[in-house]
Amino acid sequence: MAAHAHKVKRYRGIMDWLTTVDHKKIGILYLIAGALFFGVGGLEAILIRIQLIKPMNDFVGADTFNELITMHGTTMIFLAAMPMLFALMNAVIPLQIGARDVAFPFLNALGFWTFFFGGLLLNISWFAGNVPDAGWTSYVPLAGPTYASGHGVDYYVLGLQIAGIGTLLGGVNFMATIINMRAPGMSFMRMPMFTWTIFITSVMIVFAFPVLTVGLVALMFDRLFQANFFETASGGSAILWEHVFWVFGHPEVYILILPAFGVISEVVSTFSRKRLFGYSSMVFATVLIAFLGFMVWAHHMFTTGLGPVANALFSIATMLIAVPTGVKIFNWLFTLWGGSIRFTTSSLFAIGFIPTFVMGGVTGVMLAVAPADYQYHDSYFVVAHFHYVIVGGLVFGLFAGLHYWWPKMFGRMLNEKIGQVTFWTFFVGFHLTFFVQHFLGLLGMPRRVWTYLPDQGFDNMNFISTIGAFLMGIGTIAMIINVIVTSAKPRNALADPWEDGRSLEWTIPSPPPEYNFKQLPLVRGYDAWWKEKMEGKTEMTPAEPVGPIHMPSPSILPLVMSIGLFIAGFGFMYDKLIVTFVGMAITLGCMLLRSVFDDHGFHIEVEEQEKGVQA
Amino acid sequence: MSAHHHVEGQLPHEPERATMEGRNKILGFWIFLGAETVLFGTLFSAYLALRHNIGDGPAASEIFELSTTFIATMILLFSSLMSVFAVQAMHQHKVKAMIGWLIATVVLGLCFLGLEIFEFNAYVGEGHRMPTSAFSSSFYTLVGFHGAHVAFGVLWITLLILQILKKGLTVVTAPKIYVSAIYWHFIDVVWVFIFTVVYLMGKVG
Numbered sequence: 001m002a003a004h005a006h007k008v009k010r011y012r013g014i015m016d017w018l019t020t021v022d023h024k025k026i027g028i029l030y031l032i033a034g035a036l037f038f039g040v041g042g043l044e045a046i047l048i049r050i051q052l053i054k055p056m057n058d059f060v061g062a063d064t065f066n067e068l069i070t071m072h073g074t075t076m077i078f079l080a081a082m083p084m085l086f087a088l089m090n091a092v093i094p095l096q097i098g099a100r101d102v103a104f105p106f107l108n109a110l111g112f113w114t115f116f117f118g119g120l121l122l123n124i125s126w127f128a129g130n131v132p133d134a135g136w137t138s139y140v141p142l143a144g145p146t147y148a149s150g151h152g153v154d155y156y157v158l159g160l161q162i163a164g165i166g167t168l169l170g171g172v173n174f175m176a177t178i179i180n181m182r183a184p185g186m187s188f189m190r191m192p193m194f195t196w197t198i199f200i201t202s203v204m205i206v207f208a209f210p211v212l213t214v215g216l217v218a219l220m221f222d223r224l225f226q227a228n229f230f231e232t233a234s235g236g237s238a239i240l241w242e243h244v245f246w247v248f249g250h251p252e253v254y255i256l257i258l259p260a261f262g263v264i265s266e267v268v269s270t271f272s273r274k275r276l277f278g279y280s281s282m283v284f285a286t287v288l289i290a291f292l293g294f295m296v297w298a299h300h301m302f303t304t305g306l307g308p309v310a311n312a313l314f315s316i317a318t319m320l321i322a323v324p325t326g327v328k329i330f331n332w333l334f335t336l337w338g339g340s341i342r343f344t345t346s347s348l349f350a351i352g353f354i355p356t357f358v359m360g361g362v363t364g365v366m367l368a369v370a371p372a373d374y375q376y377h378d379s380y381f382v383v384a385h386f387h388y389v390i391v392g393g394l395v396f397g398l399f400a401g402l403h404y405w406w407p408k409m410f411g412r413m414l415n416e417k418i419g420q421v422t423f424w425t426f427f428v429g430f431h432l433t434f435f436v437q438h439f440l441g442l443l444g445m446p447r448r449v450w451t452y453l454p455d456q457g458f459d460n461m462n463f464i465s466t467i468g469a470f471l472m473g474i475g476t477i478a479m480i481i482n483v484i485v486t487s488a489k490p491r492n493a494l495a496d497p498w499e500d501g502r503s504l505e506w507t508i509p510s511p512p513p514e515y516n517f518k519q520l521p522l523v524r525g526y527d528a529w530w531k532e533k534m535e536g537k538t539e540m541t542p543a544e545p546v547g548p549i550h551m552p553s554p555s556i557l558p559l560v561m562s563i564g565l566f567i568a569g570f571g572f573m574y575d576k577l578i579v580t581f582v583g584m585a586i587t588l589g590c591m592l593l594r595s596v597f598d599d600h601g602f603h604i605e606v607e608e609q610e611k612g613v614q615a
Numbered sequence: 616m617s618a619h620h621h622v623e624g625q626l627p628h629e630p631e632r633a634t635m636e637g638r639n640k641i642l643g644f645w646i647f648l649g650a651e652t653v654l655f656g657t658l659f660s661a662y663l664a665l666r667h668n669i670g671d672g673p674a675a676s677e678i679f680e681l682s683t684t685f686i687a688t689m690i691l692l693f694s695s696l697m698s699v700f701a702v703q704a705m706h707q708h709k710v711k712a713m714i715g716w717l718i719a720t721v722v723l724g725l726c727f728l729g730l731e732i733f734e735f736n737a738y739v740g741e742g743h744r745m746p747t748s749a750f751s752s753s754f755y756t757l758v759g760f761h762g763a764h765v766a767f768g769v770l771w772i773t774l775l776i777l778q779i780l781k782k783g784l785t786v787v788t789a790p791k792i793y794v795s796a797i798y799w800h801f802i803d804v805v806w807v808f809i810f811t812v813v814y815l816m817g818k819v820g
Contacts, residue, residue, distance in 0.1 A: 104643060175643075176639055180642055208653075213654060214654055217756065221752065221756060227745055227746065228749040229749065229752055229753060234670050234748055235750065237749070595775075595778070598782075
């Protein structure tokens with residue numbers, strides 16, 4: 001293959017990680033960065049709970065408390081939950097559809113680095129002494145230049161803007177990947193459920209994130225260039241921000257939960273040793289949830305005064321979402337029903353997810369009743385509700401998924417004993433923290449308050465809630481210990497370590513070689529690998545002969561481009577035109593280089609495949 | 616296998632779709648344009664919500680010059696037509712003709728930008744600046760975002776012309792030309808909406 005003999009530099013060590021375009025390594029980078037920010041957000045949560053452990057506490061000041069709640073929400077949603085989902089997406093999706101990589105490996109790396117530097121910019125605010133403090137929703141006029149004159153909200157605006165680029169790129173990439181890169185025979189209705197939910201999530205990202213982009217641009221122009229989008233004195237509209245934010249923000253919560261639904265579907269099916277019950281209704285429900293998810297945003301604004309007609313319509317649309325969600329819940333229950341269930345850590349989290357998420361769903365329907373919402377609005381009831389769906393839903397899903405796919409990502413099984421400790425402490429801690437908050441809300445404790453007076457019936461429940469938060473912290477630490485203990489063990493996980501794997505990722509070694517599939521597999525039905533196993537086969541039927549495999553070259557440009565945006569962000573914030581110019585020049589210069597110098601990639605020859613190239 | 620095919624000799628009829636990379640690029644770019652549609656949709660919504668809130672500044676009907684924007688519209692529509700001819704020339708493998716049409720595309724794009732700068736300059740002289748009112752802020756943001764897209768497109772297509780001169784038309788360069796063409800049409804369509812929603816509706820009040 002002389003025509004293919006391109007010389008491509010392949011890096012080792014730290015440079016390998018900085019230049020990688022391999023989806024498996026990018027998945028690990030997302031996991032590390034997401035876990036880091038999860039730790040920061042968790043620490044902020046613990047500080048919030050310590051402040052609220054007793055009435056009239058003065059553990060942190062009121063200003064610091066506002067900064068803590070703002071940064072906790074923003075960090076957890078954008079910098080912890082999203083990247084951890086992207087970690088699973090990257091690690092699993094190309095393997096599940098039988099592809100050698102994503103459609104755009106370079107963009108994939110760029111997406112990671114822009115997210116990382118956006119998150120870094122946001123968190124540098126702690127050291128700059130100007131922390132965002134207008135809440136994660138950044139409502140105007142509180143976040144406008146009049147009432148937030150420092151640079152705090154600027155960090156929010158620019159950090160999220162840069163991180164948002166990464167998310168959007170990821171959405172485009174995974175949509176294109178799933179449409180174009182499926183293995184021969186894998187029709188849409190043969191795709192694993194996790195792939196389906198990621199596909200729909202990517203569609204939602206593509207159609208929701210640009211709305212946030214515009215909102216952030218408008219807020220930035222108001223703050224930096226004296227524009228008047230939200231300045232009522234000059235004709236702007238504060239309600240406009242609420243609309244823009246929630247037109248993005250409500251799809252965003254489905255962007256978060258749908259992948260968790262996918263993980264639960266995989267885990268429940270594998271550990272019940274049964275085909276997922278009602279696969280096609282599951283697909284339909286996912287699409288329907290995404291569709292309805294775009295038309296319910298104003299249920300966050302029932303008390304804004306949109307009028308009874310708007311409130312009634314958004315109320316009904318919101319309640320409708322309970323129907324496809326209910327379909328999913330029953331499908332999981334019927335999958336478990338009559339299955340020979342294995343209680344691994346992963347399946348415990350999945351089984352714990354079901355009742356927990358149902359509770360979050362029930363309070364969701366309660367909140368959807370517009371007249372009743374006037375009572376719940378801005379109370380701890382709302383805090384309890386969204387933590388039940390986001391932590392009880394998404395985070396349980398993440399834990400289930402991480403324990404499930406850990407051997408595939410790293411080649412080592414996580415320790416099951418420590419895993420059980422993680423589950424029980426986190427599960428009990430979670431309910432201890434948030435169950436009582438429903439009642440705190442119903443008793444009238446408002447959210448986002450720095451402290452409260454004694455003897456209003458809040459004291460005991462706040463104390464219980466804080467103890468629960470510590471228990472969740474212990475659960476998270478147990479997981480970290482598990483990771484450290486496991487990483488010291490030999491890398492000996494089998495290709496199909498749970499023995500009951502059903503989809504294509506379990507047909508290749510753990511961790512997979514750089515090129516994933518030596519020969520692309522031929523898919524003959526849903527649960528492709530299970531089908532082959534049931535017919536007594538030990539491997540997939542190949543769809544192509546063995547041959548040299550073409551790979552994209554590693555590149556440092558994504559990292560440099562993101563650093564350029566990071567520098568430009570500071571230039572915008574501190575009104576230093578020259579810094580903005582330098583930053584943008586770095587980014588655009590990298591785009592120029594990328595366009596001018598074609599990436600021919602390189603080939604992994606058959607002999608090298610025989611030696612086994614480890615990722 | 617999704618290898619680069621180093622085409623020796625004959626290019627296929629649609630060189631932009633000859634490789635997996637090319638097909639991915641085209642699909643990915645359509646998806647990206649879906650996101651861009653939402654971006655402009657939101658900017659339009661903000662403009663529609665705020666366009667009557669003029670504060671102490673001038674109203675749309677007082678400052679808009681329909682003759683200038685009509686000429687701008689025609690220039691951009693013709694520019695889009697030039698890029699259609701460029702893609703047709705590409706499908707017939709007429710590289711010289713393709714470069715000619717692309718140069719025409721870029722030149723018309725530059726004319727449009729020149730008119731827009733002239734127009735904005737006139738508005739500023741009449742006291743219609745970014746901080747003037749909610750109307751002015753949303754106007755400059757919407758129309759300015761479009762203008763920035765045109766400017767980016769002009770630079771991008773210019774770069775591609777230079778690349779074609781250096782590398783020739785291959786299965787690697789063809790998808791770039793094709794994708795830049797659909798980008799250019801998209802920018803054109805957005806302008807048609809701007810002309811209708813901002814300028815025509817602005818004149819009738």
